Amino acid sequence: TWVDIGPFYGGLQSIIKKENPSLNIILVDFKHQLCRSYIFLKQLFPKSNHFFPDQIDISLLKDKLRDSIIYLPVEKFNLLENLKVKLVSNIFSFGEMKDEVFENYKNSNLYKNAEYKYLVNRFVSSPFFEKTYGEIKTNVLNYTNENDNVCYFDMFPIHHYHVPKRKLFNSIKNRPCSSPYFELLLKKK
Numbered sequence: 001t002w003v004d005i006g007p008f009y010g011g012l013q014s015i016i017k018k019e020n021p022s023l024n025i026i027l028v029d030f031k032h033q034l035c036r037s038y039i040f041l042k043q044l045f046p047k048s049n050h051f052f053p054d055q056i057d058i059s060l061l062k063d064k065l066r067d068s069i070i071y072l073p074v075e076k077f078n079l080l081e082n083l084k085v086k087l088v089s090n091i092f093s094f095g096e097m098k099d100e101v102f103e104n105y106k107n108s109n110l111y112k113n114a115e116y117k118y119l120v121n122r123f124v125s126s127p128f129f130e131k132t133y134g135e136i137k138t139n140v141l142n143y144t145n146e147n148d149n150v151c152y153f154d155m156f157p158i159h160h161y162h163v164p165k166r167k168l169f170n171s172i173k174n175r176p177c178s179s180p181y182f183e184l185l186l187k188k189k
Contacts, residue, residue, distance in 0.1 A: 001065065001085045003028060003114070005105060006093030010037035013069070014044050021048075026070040026080065034071040041069055080110045088114040092181075095125035095138060102138050112145050117186040119143055120156045127179040140182050148186040156181035 001024040007013060013025050027037050031053065042050055049068040051060060056072055061083055072079070088111055094102050105111055121143070126136040144150070158181060166175040 001026065001083070002087040002089065003080060003083075003085050003110065005029075005088065005090045006033075007037055008033065008091075010041045012091070013037075014041060017041075017045060017048075017069075021045075022067050024065045024068045024070070026072055026085075028072045028074060028077055028080075031073050034073060038071055045069065077105075077108070077110075081108060083110055085110065085114050087116045087118060089118040091120040092122075094119065094143070095121040095136070097136070097138070099137055102142070106143070106145065112147065113188065115188050116151075117143075117148070117184075119184045119186070120181055122179040122181055124179040140184075143184060144186060147189045149189055150184065151187050152183070152185040154183050156183040 002016070003026045004013060005028045007027045007029055010027065013027065017023055017025065027034060029037070034053070038050065038052075041048075047067075049065070051068060051070045053071060053073045053076065056070060056076060056079065058079060060070075061079060090105075094105065097105075111117065121138075121140075123140045125138040163174045165172050166178070168175060
């Protein structure tokens with residue numbers, strides 16, 4: 001079972017599920033994003049078991065799931081508290097969350113006890129030159145817990161060639177990304 005927090009429309013999940021069809025995926029996001037994921041993933045995997053937010057409860061998660069995609073809204077995240085999973089992932093959205101929301105995910109039993117965690121986020125969520133996400137203090141040092149071993153850590157190269165226009169000192173010009181992204185794979189000790 002793989003839990004992805006903030007899956008956007010399910011693109012990464014579609015690639016992985018094609019390689020491993022019996023994989024169970026739990027998508028945690030806002031309801032409107034889960035709707036996008038469902039529309040996309042249902043077309044690709046019509047025979048998979050798709051579970052909507054109103055079908056999800058503790059008993060469903062305790063059952064032996066196979067080839068299931070579960071669309072879990074963020075307000076039901078606590079249902080995963082005692083679930084044992086192979087992988088928890090987050091790409092970009094932890095760095096977009098208010099500090100207390102991010103800490104709730106990071107300190108959950110699900111996150112702490114996942115065998116692996118795969119994360120891609122900005123080194124500094126709210127850099128000085130681009131306060132994109134407001135006053136957020138989260139940075140690369142905040143993603144690990146005491147029971148995590150770092151298996152892999154590197155730059156995530158997606159933004160190396162992207163040079164957007166940004167405002168700095170009242171001047172709008174082409175500027176490089178204000179805080180690059182890291183890629184981190186953690187394994188539970």
